[in-house]
Amino acid sequence: MAVQVEFLKSVPYFCGLSIAELHSIKEVIFEKTLQRGELVLIEGEPAEVLYLVASGAVKVFKTSAEGKEQILNIVRPGESFNDVSIFDGGPNPASVQAMGPVVLYGIRRSDLEIILRDHPLVALNVTKVLAGQARHLGSLVEDLSFRHVIGRVAKILLEHAGDGTGARPRLTQQDMAAMAGTVREVVGRSLKALEEEGVIRLERHRIVITDKEALKDMVAAYF
Amino acid sequence: MFEMPVIDRAKCDGCGLCVSVCHCNILVLVDNVVTIIREERCVSCNRWCTQCEDVCPTGAIRWPLEIVIE
Ligand code: SF4
Ligand code: SF4
Numbered sequence: 001m002a003v004q005v006e007f008l009k010s011v012p013y014f015c016g017l018s019i020a021e022l023h024s025i026k027e028v029i030f031e032k033t034l035q036r037g038e039l040v041l042i043e044g045e046p047a048e049v050l051y052l053v054a055s056g057a058v059k060v061f062k063t064s065a066e067g068k069e070q071i072l073n074i075v076r077p078g079e080s081f082n083d084v085s086i087f088d089g090g091p092n093p094a095s096v097q098a099m100g101p102v103v104l105y106g107i108r109r110s111d112l113e114i115i116l117r118d119h120p121l122v123a124l125n126v127t128k129v130l131a132g133q134a135r136h137l138g139s140l141v142e143d144l145s146f147r148h149v150i151g152r153v154a155k156i157l158l159e160h161a162g163d164g165t166g167a168r169p170r171l172t173q174q175d176m177a178a179m180a181g182t183v184r185e186v187v188g189r190s191l192k193a194l195e196e197e198g199v200i201r202l203e204r205h206r207i208v209i210t211d212k213e214a215l216k217d218m219v220a221a222y223f
Numbered sequence: 224m225f226e227m228p229v230i231d232r233a234k235c236d237g238c239g240l241c242v243s244v245c246h247c248n249i250l251v252l253v254d255n256v257v258t259i260i261r262e263e264r265c266v267s268c269n270r271w272c273t274q275c276e277d278v279c280p281t282g283a284i285r286w287p288l289e290i291v292i293e
Binding site: 036055056057059074076077099100101102157160161162163168169170171172173174175184201205206207208209210212 | 238273276278280291
């Protein structure tokens with residue numbers, strides 16, 4: 001499949017460019033296909049290529065010293081990843097893995113520099129993209145580093161717990177994130193932390209509270 | 224047993240992202256709307272997969288959890 005100009009039109013990086021400009025940019029873009037589970041970037045390695053997702057979805061994640069994975073973002077068609085290291089010349093800040101079959105469009109740093117010089121509008125677009133990413137990461141970092149989110153998640157679990165008869169509304173991690181005033185990545189991490197502390201058990205369709213009193217203590221401790 | 228995942232057909236824009244990430248291959252697009260085939264196979268998926276919900280840009284496919292006290 002050749003790189004599609006129609007698709008490039010919808011990419012925030014290239015917003016407002018003419019068809020002729022997109023055709024010239026298309027020349028330096030190369031395509032890369034990935035299978036489910038394949039890694040496209042590894043944290044800490046040198047960054048040479050900016051990637052746009054053409055189809056499918058990838059997850060951007062970091063792995064802690066204990067081997068725990070923290071998802072920072074899910075990148076969907078039209079969105080980019082690896083922007084920061086391409087512009088500051090540093091290593092990949094996180095690893096990136098295909099969640100299913102994925103087609104990526106890559107632009108090498110040297111080519112991107114030429115694009116930026118020839119098309120100043122792209123530089124303005126890049127600023128907006130980077131600002132959006134900084135905002136997302138800012139709230140993520142804030143919540144990941146503050147234990148009070150766990151307290152809030154614990155409170156939501158207690159308030160929504162039923163007796164297993166299905167009488168209580170079921171919640172998604174997204175619902176819990178909205179209630180706790182955080183993002184779903186942080187809810188996922190909080191639930192795993194609560195499971196490690198032995199106060200809940202994560203089952204397929206359920207969250208089982210195994211130690212209600214300990215959970216109550218956690219709410220009290222963080223409020 | 225609840226039906227999993229839960230789909231809101233009106234919200235689905237047919238982008239197919241959930242279909243592409245589902246490793247149990249139980250999701251397909253029919254008339255540009257996501258549809259579950261072979262529902263029983265999702266039972267074999269990893270605990271806490273929820274990837275279809277994670278990637279959906281419109282919130283059309285959800286994996287709600289029941290919270291119970293043991
Ligand atoms: S939870 Fe996972 S296996 Fe089940 S339908 Fe969603 S993506 Fe497929
Ligand atoms: S990801 Fe969401 S919007 Fe896209 S096909 Fe699946 S349910 Fe529909």
